Amino acid sequence: MLKDYDITIGLEVHAQLDTETKIFCSCSTEFGAEPNTHTCPVCLGMPGVLPVLNKQAVEYAIKAGLALNCEITDFSKFDRKNYFYPDLPKAYQISQFDLPLCEEGYIDVMTDEESVRIGINRIHMEEDAGKLIHAQGGESLVDYNRGGTPLIEIVTEPDITSPIQATAYLKKLKNILEYLEVSDCNMAEGSLRCDANISLKPKGQSELGVKTELKNMNSFKAIEKALTYEIKRQRKLLKEGGKVVQETRTWDDEVEKTFSMRSKEEAHDYRYFPEPDLVPLEVDEAWLQEIKEEIPELPKARRERFVNELGLPEYDAEVLTDSKSIADFFEAVLEEYDDPKTVSNWMMGDMLRLLNEEELEIEEIKIEPVELAQMLKLMDDGTISSKIAKTVFEEMFNTGKKPETIVEEKGLKQISDSSELEGIIEEVLAENQSAVEDYQAGNENVIGFLVGQTMQATQGKANPQLVNEILRKKLAD
Amino acid sequence: MKVMKIDETMVEKVAMLSRLELSSSEKEQMTEQLNDILEYADELNELETEDIEPTAHALPIKNVFREDKVGESLARKDALKNAPQKEAGSFKVPQIIETDE
Numbered sequence: 001m002l003k004d005y006d007i008t009i010g011l012e013v014h015a016q017l018d019t020e021t022k023i024f025c026s027c028s029t030e031f032g033a034e035p036n037t038h039t040c041p042v043c044l045g046m047p048g049v050l051p052v053l054n055k056q057a058v059e060y061a062i063k064a065g066l067a068l069n070c071e072i073t074d075f076s077k078f079d080r081k082n083y084f085y086p087d088l089p090k091a092y093q094i095s096q097f098d099l100p101l102c103e104e105g106y107i108d109v110m111t112d113e114e115s116v117r118i119g120i121n122r123i124h125m126e127e128d129a130g131k132l133i134h135a136q137g138g139e140s141l142v143d144y145n146r147g148g149t150p151l152i153e154i155v156t157e158p159d160i161t162s163p164i165q166a167t168a169y170l171k172k173l174k175n176i177l178e179y180l181e182v183s184d185c186n187m188a189e190g191s192l193r194c195d196a197n198i199s200l201k202p203k204g205q206s207e208l209g210v211k212t213e214l215k216n217m218n219s220f221k222a223i224e225k226a227l228t229y230e231i232k233r234q235r236k237l238l239k240e241g242g243k244v245v246q247e248t249r250t251w252d253d254e255v256e257k258t259f260s261m262r263s264k265e266e267a268h269d270y271r272y273f274p275e276p277d278l279v280p281l282e283v284d285e286a287w288l289q290e291i292k293e294e295i296p297e298l299p300k301a302r303r304e305r306f307v308n309e310l311g312l313p314e315y316d317a318e319v320l321t322d323s324k325s326i327a328d329f330f331e332a333v334l335e336e337y338d339d340p341k342t343v344s345n346w347m348m349g350d351m352l353r354l355l356n357e358e359e360l361e362i363e364e365i366k367i368e369p370v371e372l373a374q375m376l377k378l379m380d381d382g383t384i385s386s387k388i389a390k391t392v393f394e395e396m397f398n399t400g401k402k403p404e405t406i407v408e409e410k411g412l413k414q415i416s417d418s419s420e421l422e423g424i425i426e427e428v429l430a431e432n433q434s435a436v437e438d439y440q441a442g443n444e445n446v447i448g449f450l451v452g453q454t455m456q457a458t459q460g461k462a463n464p465q466l467v468n469e470i471l472r473k474k475l476a477d
Numbered sequence: 478m479k480v481m482k483i484d485e486t487m488v489e490k491v492a493m494l495s496r497l498e499l500s501s502s503e504k505e506q507m508t509e510q511l512n513d514i515l516e517y518a519d520e521l522n523e524l525e526t527e528d529i530e531p532t533a534h535a536l537p538i539k540n541v542f543r544e545d546k547v548g549e550s551l552a553r554k555d556a557l558k559n560a561p562q563k564e565a566g567s568f569k570v571p572q573i574i575e576t577d578e
């Protein structure tokens with residue numbers, strides 16, 4: 001939030017649809033194949049070929065539209081967007097111009113206890129371009145494997161007013177697409193990409209300011225940083241009486257700045273016209289109904305189920321359903337260990353903390369859900385104390401070893417043998433005479449201190465309940 | 478609706494967008510021919526179309542789909558066969574620079 005200017009942000013997200021084949025031909029969409037091994041006359045743009053629309057891609061796009069509260073248009077078509085670039089073999093991209101498949105949706109986003117509705121202007125289908133690798137000697141190598149991969153472009157209204165809101169929207173959008181299983185949303189592999197339009201206007205002015213378009217942000221962090229940088233840059237310009245130039249700027253993650261992408265070409269003139277090789281797309285009520293029935297439980301419904309059926313607090317349910325993978329992990333643990341709140345505590349506490357510290361995603365975790373359940377059972381049956389459990393958990397996180405193995409190897413078994421504990425406690429008492437006197441003088445609070453000392457003497461392995469019992473008995477003597 | 482007359486500036490622009498290099502005599506020829514084409518198409522404007530639904534396609538068909546099944550792709554050497562330049566299994570092109578000057 002700025003005191004002097006209003007911020008206006010709109011986002012364009014490209015999500016690759018998780019189909020087996022490309023949008024208009026039967027080439028595989030597999031990621032990471034050898035360059036130019038997944039191409040054919042259609043996706044290479046050879047003369048005389050006919051594109052044929054992938055039905056699955058359409059259904060995925062409709063699914064996304066429905067889950068994002070859009071109207072699905074009953075009649076849409078494809079258009080050619082013409083421009084020259086080496087990653088585009090036909091010199092046009094098949095896209096949708098004036099009749100996109102989905103319109104007028106929204107996502108409700110929470111930031112700082114405040115719920116904001118971000119409008120979605122449209123979702124249209126299009127084909128991805130190939131990949132350019134810049135080689136030495138002023139030349140580029142082109143790999144057309146990615147060319148023709150189905151994409152949906154999701155365009156928001158200019159409803160976003162801060163970088164934090166922008167990332168909150170993106171996280172929510174990613175979460176929904178993941179739940180739908182229509183896109184794997186892997187930002188590092190480029191299956192989810194985001195461009196941002198941003199402008200500032202003096203507070204109170206109704207007319208929007210001049211916007212810049214930001215590209216090349218490859219993570220949520222980068223998006224937030226790029227927007228924050230651009231707000232600063234534009235504000236400084238405006239305050240000094242300068243003007244923002246309408247242009248595309250690229251984000252450089254290394255120096256954390258945006259740079260003008262002044263192309264030597266004239267402004268783009270895409271000369272859209274209807275794609276004559278593809279027939280119109282009509283979605284009738286019956287088809288729409290079929291697709292509706294395939295939509296799985298979405299984050300909101302899952303969150304409500306976690307609260308109503310599993311008895312989790314709202315906050316826990318929110319955090320756990322924030323990512324489909326985390327919620328799936330959680331439910332997999334529950335299958336082996338039926339105490340939702342305990343599982344939630346461990347996942348929201350130690351697990352998310354460690355993931356955060358190591359900057360890992362849940363998909364990369366070395367712990368299997370069943371192993372977390374096993375560890376909790378070891379706590380329940382007294383094999384390990386809750387304190388030791390934390391150590392075991394960290395070790396599981398770091399090494400991927402089974403909890404039993406760690407307890408065995410590190411000798412972390414809880415000491416529940418009273419005769420062994422009695423000896424240790426005698427020593428603790430002998431070393432802490434003044435505490436013993438305090439207790440006997442009526443200050444029962446020192447018992448906590450003495451339990452702590454005993455736990456320390458056993459490196460946390462003593463059974464705290466038993467320690468408590470023995471201490472009380474001995475102090476009463 | 479009156480057809481916008483195409484002048485040489487517009488021909489130059491369209492040629493640039495299409496990456497075509499035209500000699501001055503070609504430009505002259507194109508200007509003339511494009512105007513002829515538009516004039517011909519303009520005859521359609523004489524028809525009364527007030528009550529006619531817009532058409533998106535010349536054929537009265539819709540919803541032609543493929544199933545999402547992987548088929549055969551080209552062998553790489555065939556895919557690259559027409560490439561004037563190639564390297565490391567890729568098409569080689571002049572680099573397009575789009576950053577700061």
Ligand SMILES: [Zn+2]
Binds near residue numbers: 027038039043044
């Ligand atoms: Zn192909």
